[in-house]
Amino acid sequence: MNAEIIAVGSELLLGQIANTNAQFLSQQLAEMGTDVYRHRVVGDNASRLLDEIKEAETRADLVILTGGLGPTKDDLTKETIAQHLQLELVSHGPSLQAIEQFFVSANRVMTENNRKQALVLNGSDVFINHHGMAPGMLVTHNQTVFVLLPGPPREMKPMFQNDVVPKLLTIFGGGKPVRSRVLRFFGIGEAELESRIEELIDAQHNPTIAPLASDGEVMLRLSAKHENKKEAISMLDHTEQLINDVVGEYVYGKNDETLLLKAVSLLKEQQKTIAVAESLTAGLFASQIASVPGAGSTLLGGVVCYTNKVKHHLVGVPQDILDTHGAVSEACAIELASRIRTRLKSDIGISFTGVAGPEPLEGQPPGTVWIGLSFSDREPFAISLKLTGERNYNRIRTVKHGFFQLIRLLEKETSSS
């Protein structure tokens, strides 16, 4: 079983937005064992859209279209599909009600063109939009399944997960499942990783081993094909062990377990609270922790200490440390981490100070960074980074290094207790 994803919208071709929908759907389909062979993007143009639909239906079992279901004249996905499959568009009562309700609760006036959003393909399965207005649809034609989804990610994602996936599993029930597992690495480059496990990659066909790199992190995806779930899992376990024997020191997590999620879950498990003092990252680290639901049990808060005055007055870094060593220093990072910890009475204090760029600071080049760490049961310390990217790359990398350090330290706590 294989799928293609067609995104519709001139805003994509004009570069106004990235096609994050295709990313999300590809992840979901991979988990279901469905191969995605192509993504395509076309503008709000009926004839080019029709070309893509015709090409896709000759090759794919499943064609997912996102976007073009809205109220405006540019939105023509369902009109194009209706014409191609010779299906009528009919008004869908529950969707119209939901749209009217949306305007009532938002205290806004419903304009006439919004009614168009309640038109659906005759005979299709209709999915009510619980986070917006345009409903989704599924219709089968000549053994190809077409799924039409709204463009905005926050409408599309829950609709796909809650309504479309169960429907697809029913329709395509018989496929031979692929189980996959992603091993996540930090601190090793893609080429070095592949070089070190070259023999393993060459020897393996099932499971396959595929290297992936993204945003300075490297991953390996192991994929096993087997009808028996237990057997597939044991094949993955075996391959994972072979990889760990060679490069296990760089592995920090699996699957969706990002550096952020791993760090927060260790904090929660160990019931530890954390306080932050952020200079160059200016709240990015704390904000990422707060993006995880339930973060309130571990994040107490902290200080965005962008200036030396704030470092001194609000965090309590002694003025002579700032005068003697400067803000971009090991000594300052240690003071920031220790003092924010004692000031907020947290178990852990972490600090970030450095030069994001593009300009040097205190005579130090962009990319010079210190991360300070203070735990109640050990001496505070700081590590240094020499980053080579642009301003926001350096800020993001700094935050990632912070989470990586935290994971390493928290894992030691687990293993020593």
Add this chain to the structure above:
Amino acid sequence: MNAEIIAVGSELLLGQIANTNAQFLSQQLAEMGTDVYRHRVVGDNASRLLDEIKEAETRADLVILTGGLGPTKDDLTKETIAQHLQLELVSHGPSLQAIEQFFVSANRVMTENNRKQALVLNGSDVFINHHGMAPGMLVTHNQTVFVLLPGPPREMKPMFQNDVVPKLLTIFGGGKPVRSRVLRFFGIGEAELESRIEELIDAQHNPTIAPLASDGEVMLRLSAKHENKKEAISMLDHTEQLINDVVGEYVYGKNDETLLLKAVSLLKEQQKTIAVAESLTAGLFASQIASVPGAGSTLLGGVVCYTNKVKHHLVGVPQDILDTHGAVSEACAIELASRIRTRLKSDIGISFTGVAGPEPLEGQPPGTVWIGLSFSDREPFAISLKLTGERNYNRIRTVKHGFFQLIRLLEKETSSS
């Protein structure tokens, strides 16, 4: 002149990353007046890649390929192009030197497979990679221009802007340019906006008016085709005026002037400093300001006050305000904004407190938010929002509303002074 963008990499089809390269390149090409008709994504598979190349070259003047230039066995873009165009791959001295230098400066060992990255298409223009290793290439065949770029965005973007754009302008010099301008709206939905300017849209062909929606913001793109630059600009000015007459109150900026960039540029212009107190946003607002180069002249810092203790002890909100009104209240938002301003001696204090979700807080539903604002020359006040999204959507929307409020207030300062 028209272009197609082909991204190569199974990590895209597996949903590991989004195709942000296509977004960036589309923006750049639109600015050059080049129409992009299609984006395509294929995996690390030579035969499917070859299909895409063959299809694209029959339609497009310019075919840009991103990804698949790396050191691993999966990387086969240039091999596929070489085979299709019957060109040899030859080692490129300066690229090999740059790659060797990269390993020396990173203090890492160069593995043999990295040499592969220095192979280039014989006879092509080669672009040295200043932010990574794999060089880019440009080669013309049967009147189609092929451009090969590395996949990582931080390598691809500067290479395209600095090296590829000038080359393309030389090659395609004669085209009829499109000038476009984006008007950015906040506080009005896409359907309502289009409905209110429907007559204008129907009447206009040059400039065209296209509505775009992204992440809760709505934009209109005006595009004028004219050989004379001055004339095109005056056509855009005229259309912009017609739109402003109807819905000008919702316009906050133009082109790349996001809410963030507009707010920061007003702060800088007016030489105002700002301090923040962030509860539900937990540093997101401050961190966004700090993402703009030179933010240090306006952002002093602030407090991430995730708990009531931190609101009281570090910001100075009176305990009886927290006991009587709760943290999610107008009174608390005003205290936070006023006290962070006086504590950090800034011109402006801004605060965010509310319920991100998914759980209610203090008996108030997710999406209940207060934004406090304190300026030295006026009474502090707070506005309330009722958001309807998920946790991180609510946090991001809150930050956007914060920037919008700031823009409105700063614009009043400008007009009253």
